[in-house]
Amino acid sequence: MPGQGETTVSVPLTPTRSDLYWRRIFNKYDRDADGKISYAELKEIIESREYEHDLPDNVVEKIMKLADRDNSGYLDFNEFVEMMHNPDFKAVFGHFVARYVHSIVPHRGPVDTTVVSTHSKTIFTYSDGTYEEEYSCWPPAICMILISVVEIVMFCYDAAHGSTTAVGPLAKIFIYNPHKRHEAWRFITYMFVHVGVVHLLVNLLVQLFLGVPLEMVHRWWRVTLVYLAGVAAGSLATSLTDPRVHLAGASGGVYALIAAHIATIIMNWAEMEFAIIQLLVFLLLAAVDIGTAVYDRYWGAGITNIGYVAHLAGAVAGLLVGIGVLRNLEKRKWEKRLWWAAVIIYCSLMIAGILANVFWVDHFPESKL
Known part of the structure; x- marks a missing residue:
């Protein structure tokens, strides 16, 4: 049973469009494609051009400390999804992540993801243009x-x-x-x-x-x-x-x-x-x-x-x-x-x-x- 104030995220056993949505973003963060997001990778993304004038110097450390539940030094996919849904990150990371996500994923059509807590049930809706995500320059279109x-x-x-x-x-x-x-x-x-x-x-x-x-x-x-x-x-x-x-x-x-x-x-x-x-x-x-x-x-x-x-x-x-x-x-x-x-x-x-x-x-x- 979750304790007072704790948040539980429902993760479906079979992939949904929402899973695929977050998987694409996770892969975008995972620069070396090892299935984990390291501190360096997270720092590199947050300190990129999109955020260089927005976040204080210690924000990456706070994010990693809060999101890395097993203290492994990495964020796996489940930890990443929990981080994106966790209301505790609103003050630290929320709108910056949202802005970055919106800049790399085209949007249309509703995709629902549900976050359940002991106090309330909140439904977050996300949308994407999956077809547009398939555009690729390799192999070249010649x-x-x-x-x-x-x-x-x-x-x-x-x-x-x-x-x-x-x-x-x-x-x-x-x-x-x-x-x-x-x-x-x-x-x-x-x-x-x-x-x-x-x-x-x-x-x-x-x-x-x-x-x-x-x-x-x-x-x-x-x-x-x-x-x-x-x-x-x-x-x-x-x-x-x-x-x-x-x-x-x-x-x-x-x-x-x-x-x-x-x-x-x-x-x-x-x-x-x-x-x-x-x-x-x-x-x-x-x-x-x-x-x-x-x-x-x-x-x-x-x-x-x-x-x-x-x-x-x-x-x-x-x-x-x-x-x-x-x-x-x-x-x-x-x-x-x-x-x-x-x-x-x-x-x-x-x-x-x-x-x-x-x-x-x-x-x-x-x-x-």
Whole structure:
């Protein structure tokens, strides 16, 4: 039984989101990753730039003496959590810890931790943005950068040979040409070909600003799968709906990245900051761009050749493949069913598109060898 004035902290046997929250902060303090916070580590953190003008010289000694219950000279994880919850630290350490914690952990959504004493029951609520905590610069996010470099190099090569309108020597080899559908690589490599500087710059900006953040959380191979799935879906869908058009540009992959962001918002809704705002922004941008492309194609005053079908197909592929391969930080039952539905629908659509391109010969112009 706790004595008068003593405080008992309830520690659940299985990890909760609150446990993970404090574990991340504990690991941030534990500079040498030995599972313990030493006096030196605690002193280094408190005397860092955030606190150098705030605390008196003896504060670290007071904190360690009060928090180190077993006098080991270190704070283990349980002692650390008790220290953060202990009302005795309010006067010594409270708001300084809170300010430091708030500076390193993004916040949204309630996470409850309960502290029980003999006199009262107090509920402390904490919130975090778990998804944002997953951003990492290692391994470096270079996949989208490398793809962008290849696109720039190919464009510059063709420009040096007098053409920036997808009729240069490299463009002729890599563009999707409906008369050369037997050259299967064209269903993917058209993403390296661009018609004009503006076309190239727009795709580069979007895929870098969207692709690199995705890579930092989900790693390069997942983002590459999403990107290539959008590119392949864009060419397959265009070949079926506009069987006589040539296709150039990375818009299928770009729209796959946009839709992948929507997928990751859906799958990590509770773990993301400002999820609803991000979702609405991506949906609005995609709707405006596709709507403009459709209008210009059929009702605009000028003659345009925007492959809006590739945009739509890339977005659908990005959404489905994003749900299937991108990281889901906290799986729920309905998300598992959604995962199976996304995988089955995507595979079915891709198989149908490939079979139609192979066997629906009369639908396409005659091939030129």
